[in-house]
């Protein structure tokens with residue numbers, strides 16, 4: 001399971017995610033420079049585009065991104081969508097994009113959500129794997145810039161895309177379910193509650209947090225969606241400034257602790273990494289399950305080159321001994 005989040009305020013714009021899985025997938029921070037040649041399955045070859053930064057595994061010299069951001073601050077993340085994601089045979093007259101190239105295609109063709117909306121009008125997600133031994137993953141995507149966020153779902157009946165005012169995404173069921181489901185939690189509030197229970201009796205809350213009773217705390221996708229959307233909205237209500245630290249705090253509130261969530265195979269799912277890209281300057285911050293220290297990767301100075309920059313993850317805990 002995963003949770004993606006976009007958070008913009010007056011000072012900056014942040015995009016990132018938790019990646020929850022029972023193992024890593026060979027991920028590292030990867031910068032794709034401007035002259036890297038993408039040979040897309042739809043036929044387009046593009047070796048002159050904006051640079052990308054994000055988390056990817058590199059196979060045969062190709063960056064398979066889980067999420068990334070381009071130099072204009074447009075970002076996209078892929079999240080599991082099993083049982084609902086359906087990819088399609090090549091469609092005449094459509095822009096056919098394979099799922100593994102969805103992120104680089106969108107981020108090299110578009111600079112903002114207005115251009116993404118236009119692109120989605122003709123896009124079809126093509127059922128072609130990266131390689132026979134690297135099958136397609138069932139994904140849906142969140143795409144965001146400073147103006148908002150979209151969700152894209154390729155299903156049996158074609159491509160669906162939605163405006164996403166809550167600017168979070170998790171997993172199943174489809175996105176329209178989550179938009180309805182949050183309506184069940186409109187009573188939840190960050191505030192210290194008054195006594196609407198028996199106003200004629202002298203009753204007061206015994207501590208903080210009672211405005212939030214009913215907010216889910218489990219790891220299911222619907223619960224993480226509600227919790228992350230609430231935390232995001234509460235953050236923005238408190239201040240018109242956002243920070244990388246606060247962003248990681250929100251992600252931590254929906255993170256998985258090893259042992260609390262077993263998958264169908266009986267394996268513990270855990271938050272393999274959490275990421276936060278400052279989309280205003282392309283700095284990519286991350287923590288891993290075993291390393292709470294925030295590691296940061298900046299965009300290299302010379303992006304007018306054609307080979308990938310790969311930054312292996314710093315995985316061990318960094319204790320700051322003070323005596």
Ligand SMILES: C[C@H](CCC(=O)NCCS(=O)(=O)O)[C@H]1CC[C@H]2[C@@H]3[C@H](O)C[C@@H]4C[C@H](O)CC[C@]4(C)[C@H]3C[C@H](O)[C@]12C
Pocket residue numbers: 001002019020021025057064065066078079080081082099100129130134135136137138139171172221
């Ligand atoms: C599994 C990851 C999503 C995390 C998640 O949602 N977990 C499952 C929870 S749940 O039970 O469905 O609720 C997804 C997100 C991005 C995916 C990767 C990216 O799409 C890039 C490539 C794409 C290739 O086709 C497959 C390997 C791969 C490297 C993918 C492996 C895996 O499917 C990733 C890492």
